[in-house]
Amino acid sequence: MSETANARAAALPHLRDRGFATGDPIPLPLTMAAIYHTPGDAAGFDQYGRFSNPTWDAVEHMLAHLEGAPCVAFPSGMAATCSVFFALLKAGDRILLPSDGYHTTRALADRFLKPFGVTYDMRPTSTFLDGGFEGYRLAFVETPANPGLDICDIAAVAKAAQMAGALLAVDNTTMTPFGQRPLDHGADIVVAADTKAPNGHSDVLFGHVASRNADIIAALTGWREISGSIPGPFEAWLVHRGLETLDVRFDRMCSSAEVIARRLKGHPAISGLRFPGLESDPSHNLARAQMERFGFLISFELASEDKAEDFINNCDLMQAATSFGGVHSSAERRSKRGDAVAAGFVRLSVGCEPVEELWKAIEASLDKISG
Numbered sequence: 001m002s003e004t005a006n007a008r009a010a011a012l013p014h015l016r017d018r019g020f021a022t023g024d025p026i027p028l029p030l031t032m033a034a035i036y037h038t039p040g041d042a043a044g045f046d047q048y049g050r051f052s053n054p055t056w057d058a059v060e061h062m063l064a065h066l067e068g069a070p071c072v073a074f075p076s077g078m079a080a081t082c083s084v085f086f087a088l089l090k091a092g093d094r095i096l097l098p099s100d101g102y103h104t105t106r107a108l109a110d111r112f113l114k115p116f117g118v119t120y121d122m123r124p125t126s127t128f129l130d131g132g133f134e135g136y137r138l139a140f141v142e143t144p145a146n147p148g149l150d151i152c153d154i155a156a157v158a159k160a161a162q163m164a165g166a167l168l169a170v171d172n173t174t175m176t177p178f179g180q181r182p183l184d185h186g187a188d189i190v191v192a193a194d195t196k197a198p199n200g201h202s203d204v205l206f207g208h209v210a211s212r213n214a215d216i217i218a219a220l221t222g223w224r225e226i227s228g229s230i231p232g233p234f235e236a237w238l239v240h241r242g243l244e245t246l247d248v249r250f251d252r253m254c255s256s257a258e259v260i261a262r263r264l265k266g267h268p269a270i271s272g273l274r275f276p277g278l279e280s281d282p283s284h285n286l287a288r289a290q291m292e293r294f295g296f297l298i299s300f301e302l303a304s305e306d307k308a309e310d311f312i313n314n315c316d317l318m319q320a321a322t323s324f325g326g327v328h329s330s331a332e333r334r335s336k337r338g339d340a341v342a343a344g345f346v347r348l349s350v351g352c353e354p355v356e357e358l359w360k361a362i363e364a365s366l367d368k369i370s371g
C-alpha cells in the first residue's frame, strides 16, 4: 500500500483518543437509545434515534477518515445505493448502470425507479466510457465489477460525466477504501456494502455513502432521517470493531489472492480466469494505475454446473455461500443468483486462512473434479 494509505491505517485505531477524559473506556461504548435527555431547546443535541446516534457517529468518523470525505451510514449496501437514487434523482432523469455489476442494483432501477419516472440504460463496465454521458443525470459504476471483475477508468469516466453534467457514483464494495479511493479519481459519490470486507465477519449488513459535496451529504442525511433507513447501533458497533482490523485482513486476503490466482492459472480444470493482479488479465494495466491492491476476488469457469458445485462443496477450507470479504474463504456459482454467466462460473472470495493451507485445499478439490 502507498505511504498515505499506511498513514491512514496507522491513525485509524486512534481516532477516538483526542476527546478522552481520564477514566473513559478506550474501546467504543455501544449506545442503544431511541430517545435522549433534551429539556428546553434541543437544537444541536441528539434528539431522537432516527436522527442520530453516537455509535453511528463513531463508525462514520472512521469511514470518513478512510474515504477522505464525510460519510453517511446505512443499514445495508442496498440501503446506501437506494439513498443515492431516491435522494438525488427526480422524475424525468435518466441514469446509466453497469450491465455486469451487482444484480440487485439493476433490479432496484427496474422495479422501483422506473415507476417513478426515472429511466435507465446499461453498459458493460469495460466499455463504460464509450458513448459518452450526454443526457444522463447520474452514471453509476462498479469497478472491479461483481462478479466478472472488469474494470473501468474512474478518472476518465468522472471527467466525461462531469463535462456532460452527470454525477458519477462508484460502488466500491469489491475494493474497500484501502484498495481504491474513487473520490481521489474524481468521482462525486462512493457507495459501499460494509457487509463485506469492512465488517469482515459475515455477521452484519451495513453500508455507507461518501461524498466531498456538502449538498449531496445533506440530501442523504435528510433522506435517512425521513425514510427511516437507519443502521442499528449494535450493527454500527460491530462494523466499528471490524474496521479496526480491516487493514490487516485486507492485506492478508489480497496477498493470498495474488498467490492463489497465479497457481490457478496453470490448472487444467480452469478456464476464463479473472484476477486484476495477473499481468495477462485485461484489467491489469488500469488496475495498476488506479487501485492500491488487486483485491481478494477471483473468478473462473469450471466445465459444468456439477463440477463447480463439487469444487465448492468438496473444498475443506471453502464456505459455500453468497457474499464475500469474510475471514473465511467462500465461493459461489453466480448463475444461481441470476448473473449472466456460464453455469460453471465461480466467484471465489479469498479469506484470511494461511495461504499454503488454503491452496492445498483448493488444489485437492480441483484435482478431484479433474480426475
Ligand SMILES: *Cc1c(COP(=O)(O)O)cnc(C)c1O
Residues within 6 Å of the ligand: 076, 077, 078, 079, 102, 142, 146, 171, 173, 174, 192, 193, 194, 195, 196, 205, 206, 207, 323
Ligand atoms: C453485496 C453488494 C451490495 C449490497 O450490499 P448489501 O449489504 O447486501 O445490501 C452492493 N454492491 C455490491 C458490489 C455488492 O457486492
